[in-house]
Amino acid sequence: MSGASQVLQLTDPLPLDGGSELAQVEIAYETYGTLADDRSNAILICHALTGDQYVASTHPVTGKPGWWERMVGPGKPIDTDRYFVVCANVIGSCMGSSGPASLAADGKPYAMRFPVITIRDMVRGLVALLDALGIERLHAVVGGSMGGMQALSLAANWPERATRVLVIASTSRHSAQNIAFHELGRQAVMADPNWCGGDYYAADAQPDSGLAVARMAAHITYLSEEALTEKFGRNLQDRETKSFGFDADFQVESYLRYQGSGFTRRFDANSYLYITRAMDYFDLAEEHGGKLADAFAGTTARFCLVSFDSDWLYPTSESRHVVHALNAAGAAVSFVELSAPHGHDSFLLDVPALDRVVKGFLE
Amino acid sequence: MSGASQVLQLTDPLPLDGGSELAQVEIAYETYGTLADDRSNAILICHALTGDQYVASTHPVTGKPGWWERMVGPGKPIDTDRYFVVCANVIGSCMGSSGPASLAADGKPYAMRFPVITIRDMVRGLVALLDALGIERLHAVVGGSMGGMQALSLAANWPERATRVLVIASTSRHSAQNIAFHELGRQAVMADPNWCGGDYYAADAQPDSGLAVARMAAHITYLSEEALTEKFGRNLQDRETKSFGFDADFQVESYLRYQGSGFTRRFDANSYLYITRAMDYFDLAEEHGGKLADAFAGTTARFCLVSFDSDWLYPTSESRHVVHALNAAGAAVSFVELSAPHGHDSFLLDVPALDRVVKGFLE
Numbered sequence: 001m002s003g004a005s006q007v008l009q010l011t012d013p014l015p016l017d018g019g020s021e022l023a024q025v026e027i028a029y030e031t032y033g034t035l036a037d038d039r040s041n042a043i044l045i046c047h048a049l050t051g052d053q054y055v056a057s058t059h060p061v062t063g064k065p066g067w068w069e070r071m072v073g074p075g076k077p078i079d080t081d082r083y084f085v086v087c088a089n090v091i092g093s094c095m096g097s098s099g100p101a102s103l104a105a106d107g108k109p110y111a112m113r114f115p116v117i118t119i120r121d122m123v124r125g126l127v128a129l130l131d132a133l134g135i136e137r138l139h140a141v142v143g144g145s146m147g148g149m150q151a152l153s154l155a156a157n158w159p160e161r162a163t164r165v166l167v168i169a170s171t172s173r174h175s176a177q178n179i180a181f182h183e184l185g186r187q188a189v190m191a192d193p194n195w196c197g198g199d200y201y202a203a204d205a206q207p208d209s210g211l212a213v214a215r216m217a218a219h220i221t222y223l224s225e226e227a228l229t230e231k232f233g234r235n236l237q238d239r240e241t242k243s244f245g246f247d248a249d250f251q252v253e254s255y256l257r258y259q260g261s262g263f264t265r266r267f268d269a270n271s272y273l274y275i276t277r278a279m280d281y282f283d284l285a286e287e288h289g290g291k292l293a294d295a296f297a298g299t300t301a302r303f304c305l306v307s308f309d310s311d312w313l314y315p316t317s318e319s320r321h322v323v324h325a326l327n328a329a330g331a332a333v334s335f336v337e338l339s340a341p342h343g344h345d346s347f348l349l350d351v352p353a354l355d356r357v358v359k360g361f362l363e
Numbered sequence: 364m365s366g367a368s369q370v371l372q373l374t375d376p377l378p379l380d381g382g383s384e385l386a387q388v389e390i391a392y393e394t395y396g397t398l399a400d401d402r403s404n405a406i407l408i409c410h411a412l413t414g415d416q417y418v419a420s421t422h423p424v425t426g427k428p429g430w431w432e433r434m435v436g437p438g439k440p441i442d443t444d445r446y447f448v449v450c451a452n453v454i455g456s457c458m459g460s461s462g463p464a465s466l467a468a469d470g471k472p473y474a475m476r477f478p479v480i481t482i483r484d485m486v487r488g489l490v491a492l493l494d495a496l497g498i499e500r501l502h503a504v505v506g507g508s509m510g511g512m513q514a515l516s517l518a519a520n521w522p523e524r525a526t527r528v529l530v531i532a533s534t535s536r537h538s539a540q541n542i543a544f545h546e547l548g549r550q551a552v553m554a555d556p557n558w559c560g561g562d563y564y565a566a567d568a569q570p571d572s573g574l575a576v577a578r579m580a581a582h583i584t585y586l587s588e589e590a591l592t593e594k595f596g597r598n599l600q601d602r603e604t605k606s607f608g609f610d611a612d613f614q615v616e617s618y619l620r621y622q623g624s625g626f627t628r629r630f631d632a633n634s635y636l637y638i639t640r641a642m643d644y645f646d647l648a649e650e651h652g653g654k655l656a657d658a659f660a661g662t663t664a665r666f667c668l669v670s671f672d673s674d675w676l677y678p679t680s681e682s683r684h685v686v687h688a689l690n691a692a693g694a695a696v697s698f699v700e701l702s703a704p705h706g707h708d709s710f711l712l713d714v715p716a717l718d719r720v721v722k723g724f725l726e
Binding site: 017018019112115116173174175176177179180181183184186187188190191192193209210212213216217220225228229231232233234242244245246248249250252253256257260273277280281283286312 | 380381382475478479536537538539540542543544546547549550551553554555556572573575576579580583588591592594595596597605607608609611612613615616619620623636640643644646649675
């Protein structure tokens with residue numbers, strides 16, 4: 001499947017939570033399906049940390065299918081025969097929207113001169129895109145993981161913009177452990193001498209080693225222990241006995257190395273720093289005076305929260321926390337914990353029960 | 364408290380599981396208390412991954428108290444007024460026993476020429492030490508984490524050498540997730556250009572950045588999410604508001620950076636590679652034909668297994684797995700899961716219930 005690839009140039013600077021503003025913002029996005037004449041059938045899909053706008057289109061760098069093709073397409077749970085689906089690269093990322101690799105006014109890449117952004121800043125960019133598309137109110141905003149944070153942020157800060165809010169495997173705030181894993185990744189990137197304080201864009205060598213280590217760390221958190229055990233156990237890789245060396249003896253080692261090195265071919269190290277920072281800063285309650293229910297005061301949207309029992313990155317308790325706040329705010333909310341063995345990554349994988357929940361909620 | 368510091372030079376080469384042997388082996392150890400005339404009161408304490416022989420003596424590099432002073436000393440659960448306590452640095456480590464930083468026959472450090480060793484190889488070194496000390500049968504062998512692996516290995520492979528086997532927060536095999544975290548740490552070390560294939564001993568710069576990242580990753584696994592939340596939550600470090608930069612805004616970030624950099628001052632990066640490898644290779648069942656119960660066939664020792672409910676590195680299920688195997692082997696075994704909020708590190712921290720279990724089991 002392929003979508004319509006476009007880039008929006010914002011005419012006005014984008015104000016940011018950090019106090020500055022970002023000029024010349026570009027937002028790269030894909031659309032699928034047809035916007036109804038009354039513009040009532042739009043669904044905004046928000047992507048995760050290392051995701052992008054290619055939700056149901058072939059990735060231009062890797063050549064791989066879109067990251068949620070199983071969910072988005074004609075006749076699929078997010079049915080592009082019925083809905084007009086929009087998915088945009090978040091600002092701070094590296095697939096066409098403004099980020100640290102973009103050129104600043106002086107014609108050189110921003111690198112670490114790019115302002116530190118928040119999840120709300122990302123959503124501010126998405127709302128500008130909705131404005132440009134003439135979409136006043138979404139049929140639904142949908143997101144998993146960091147995409148769920150954006151969906152929650154949109155519901156809290158632009159409550160009139162979405163009728164349905166679907167939040168999968170996500171959280172309203174980053175925990176100390178979440179922050180710790182991200183900080184580990186950032187330190188791995190920054191420890192790579194090729195990082196050069198972020199000024200590596202014109203260099204021969206990129207901070208691939210550090211970024212690969214960061215990705216490996218993150219990847220471990222995306223899978224459950226059960227999934228790792230079932231998938232790899234202590235199986236050896238292409239050998240009968242241990243090598244008594246430091247090659248990748250175990251399948252899980254070689255899998256992690258592959259995940260790490262593959263990631264560096266498609267992702268910018270500085271974007272990884274900025275987006276993890278935005279996630280760590282995310283605390284929807286803090287943004288609204290310390291009480292999460294206040295974030296949703298007066299909302300008229302219907303919410304659906306989905307968690308997975310094997311997700312230890314954003315466990316069910318985090319979704320429950322949001323559900324309780326929505327209850328306290330008097331919002332219409334449904335919640336389901338799905339049983340799936342894959343851990344956090346379940347939202348991207350073959351979980352038929354998720355398909356049914358998504359399809360049903362969007363009706 | 365201070366112990367008696369000694370170094371044993373093995374006269375014979377140490378045969379290794381990898382097929383080679385290690386010549387000129389040195390084993391650095393501390394002793395506390397007095398060996399009874401009948402040599403019946405010796406307790407061997409086995410240390411964890413980054414531990415050392417300074418179980419109850421001031422660490423010569425950091426100046427900090429011994430790592431288990433709360434447990435070992437006069438009148439303490441492991442009572443040095445009653446018992447003769449021995450704790451030796453494992454081979455492969457860097458506090459005086461033979462390891463990658465030791466000089467090979469050519470007068471240069473082994474570095475990566477040091478043979479890959481196993482937990483059983485470490486224990487082979489410890490048994491040689493017991494032989495040299497004239498200790499035929501230990502009153503008890505005691506260990507937490509990797510120390511517990513050594514205690515299990517001693518019980519399985521030298522069953523006549525210990526009357527009591529106390530295994531705390533440990534496992535009989537490394538899981539795929541355990542291996543994954545270690546592989547991440549090794550990749551971080553090896554990605555550091557100062558690692559230089561392990562040949563950094565004469566260089567000005569050491570692979571401190573990579574080792575610090577490895578330590579950060581490991582440290583996250585040593586603490587429970589609850590402990591991190593309780594200790595740090597989302598509290599900011601020395602500031603009222605977020606910096607919108609990449610400094611350590613959150614306390615948990617600054618704590619991890621401190622843990623990482625502090626570690627590099629006392630530990631050798633190559634030792635970290637070798638010891639994590641040994642732990643990843645550890646699978647006591649595999650060593651004994653695939654059935655864990657067979658590892659303990661005919662044992663006459665009494666076993667005690669202790670786990671902590673908040674330990675997600677070696678969770679209670681791993682201890683239970685060992686207990687079931689011991690039951691199947693007809694061994695005398697007691698098991699307790701203790702409630703403690705600190706995660707895996709609970710075995711080193713203030714858990715009075717552990718003190719009582721240890722004291723009681725040694726009677």
